[in-house]
Amino acid sequence: MTSQETARVAVVGAGGIGAAAHLPAVQSLGDEAQLVAIVDLDADRRAEAGNRFGCTDLYSGIEEMLAAKRPDVVALATPPHLHEAMAIEVMRAGAWAYCEKPLTGSLASADRIIAAERDTGRWCVSVSQFRYAGGSQQAYAALRNRRWGRPLIGVAHTNWYRGPEYWDIPWRGKFRTEFGGATTTQAYHAIDLLVWLMGGDWATVSGVADTLARPIEVEDTSAAVVRFQSGAIASLLSTVLSSRQETHLQVTTERATLGLDTLYLPQQDEWSVRQLDGEGVTRIVDDWPEPEPPLEVNAHRAQLRGILAAWREGRRPDVTAADARSTLELLTALYKSSATERSVARGEIAQGDPFYDALDAAGPSRKQAIVHV
Template sequence: MGTPLRMEGASAPLVRAAIVGTGNIARFHIEALTSMPDQVEVVAAADVDEENLTRFGSRHGLDALYRDVEEMLSATSPDLVHVCTPPGLHRSQVLACLEAGASALVEKPPALSLAELEAMAAAEGARGPWFATLFQHRFGSGAQRARALIESGDLGRPLVAVCHTTWYREQSYFDVPWRGRWETEGGGPTMGHGIHQMDLLAALLGDWAEVSASAHQQARTIQTEDVSLARVTFANGAVASVVNSLVSPREESYIRIDLERATIELTHLYGYGDEDWRITPAPGFEEQVTAAWKAGEAGVASGHTAQLGHVIAAVQGGTAPPVTSAESLRTMRLVAGVYASAFQRRPITPADLGADSPFHGRMDGDGPRW
C-alpha cells in the first residue's frame, strides 16, 4: 500500500462522489474529498434529517440534497458513495449503492454482524462495484513503514504484541439512542472503538488463529460491554494482548510489537504522525535496524485523506479499493471471536464463526453472560 501513483500527463476522469449521512463524521470525509479537486467531484449528499442535510449542503456548497438514498443514486449516478450513517443502516445502504453500480466506502464498523458483511461482499461485482471500510490507521506512513519492515523479515519474527484502546466516554455519550445497543451499534468498545487498532494490528501481523477473551460491564449502564480483554494468537506464532475500554480517564491508543531484532511502538489517541512511532533495536542490531527504519516511508499522517488517496486511485483504475471486503471480514471475525470467547468462555478460532455459529448473525450471539 504505497503512495498512490498517477501517470504523468494522464487525465483520469473525475470520480463522482456522494455522501450518505451528514453528521459529524461526514465532515472528515468531505474535507478529504475537497482536498483532491483534480481527482474528485462531490455531487450529492443524503440524510433523513433535513436540518442536518441543509446545514451540511450550505456549509460545503452542495445543492443536490436528498432525503432518500435510492433517489440520490438514481438522480446523480455517483461512482463512489461514502456511507457515514450509524452501523445499523450500513447493510441496506451499501446494497443499494452496489445495486445502482456505485462503489461504497463505509465508516466503521462496516456492519452489525459477519452475516451482514458477507451479504455485502456477495453483492460486489467481479469487476466492481465494490465496498471498502474506512480503516485509515493503515495508511499513515508510520504504519506503511512498520508493515514493510515486518513483511521483509528485516526485524526477524514477531513474537509478542500489545494493542490497547483505552478511551473514556461518559454515560451521557450513550444517550444517543443507537449507542451501546446490540441491535443498532453491534457491540461496545470492541466493535465501535477498538476496531481501528485491532484492524491495524491485523494489518501488521496477518491472519489470527485463536482468541481467548472476557467482556465486562464495569461502569456504564448499557446493553453491551464497556471493557474487553483478549489474548490473540496469530498464524505466524505471535501472541498479543488486546484491551478495549471506554472507562479510562487517561485516554490512549497504543500498539507495541516485539520482534527478534526490534520493538516497534505507536502511541496516539485518534490519529498519528511519524513522531508518534518509536523503534528500539535489540542489542547488536542498532545500526541495521536504525538504517532500515530511516529508509522507510515518511510524511503522511493517518486520517481520512491518507486512505482516500488510495480509494480514489483504485476507483479511477477500476480495481477494488482498500480496505477490501476480504480484509474487513478478517478484522470483523476477530471482533466476533472476542465476543464469542467472552460469552461462551472458551478459546475461539475463525472456523468456529461459520454460518452455524450464533455469533455469525449477531455479535452478542446466544446472549452475554455478565
C-alpha cells in the same frame, strides 16, 4: 476509465464522522473527486453541511440520490445497522461504497455484502483509517520485508474515555444498532491495525467482554489473547473507562520492538523502534521511519485517494469487504470466547452458530447477568 477521470462522490450521513472526516476529505481532493451530493435524514444537518462544503445537491434519502446523481463512489457515514443495506444498494446502483466501521454486525451480513460485490462487480471498502495514518504503511512494509525479523508479540491497548453523555445519540450503546461496544466501536482501529501489521494470520482468540460501569447494553471493556498461525501472541485491551486517553500499539519482532503511542489519529512521529545494542542498552532506531509528508486533512482522505486510484485504474481496492470480514470474525470470536469461556478458532463460526448471525450473540444475556450484580 482514464487516469484523468474525476470521480463523482456522494456522502451519506453528515453527522459526527461524515462532517469531520468524509466531507473534508472529498472536498480536498481537487480534480480527483467532485462532491455531487450530501444525504442526511436530518434537514438541519443537511443544510449545515451543504453550506459548509459548498454543495447544493442535498437529499434526505439514499435511493433518491442514487437515481438522480449516479455517483461513482458513495461514502457511508451512517449508523452501523444501516451499513449493509446501504452498501448493497450503492453497489446495485453501479457505484463503489466506502463504508464506515464496523462494516456490519455479523459474519452473515458481511457474506451478503461480499456476495453483492461479486454480483455487481463493484467494491465495498471498509474504513480502516489507522492503516493509512502517519507511519502505518511504512511499519507494514518493514514488517513484511522482515527488516527486524519475524513479528512475535503484538499489543493493541485502546484506553479511551467516554462519559455517559456519549450515549445520548440513540443508536449508540445498543446491540440492535451498534452491534458491539468498546471493542467494535472504539478499539476497532487499533485491533485492525495490529492484526494487519502482524500479517493477518490470526488463528485463535480467548477473551472476556463485559459492561463494568456504563449504562449501556454493549460492553464497555474487553481483554483478549490472540494466537497467530505463525505462533505469535497478541494482547488486546479495549475500554472506554480509562482516563489515560491513549492508544498503545506494539509489535515485537526477533530484533526490535515497534511502538505507537497515539490517540485518535496516528502521526509519523508517534512511532518508534527500539533495539538493544551490543551492551544491552536500549536505543531508538533513528533511521526509521523515512520522512513522509504530514497527513493533509485526515487519514480518511489518504484511504479515499487509494480507492479513487483503484477506481480509475479499474482494479480491486484495498480493504474490501473480505478484508473487513477477517477483523469482524476476530471480534466475533472474542465475544463468543467470552460467552463460552473457551478459546475460539478462526473458521469455526459458521452458518448455524448464533454468533454467525450476530457479532455479540451473547449480548442480552450478558447484560441480564450484569443487572443482578
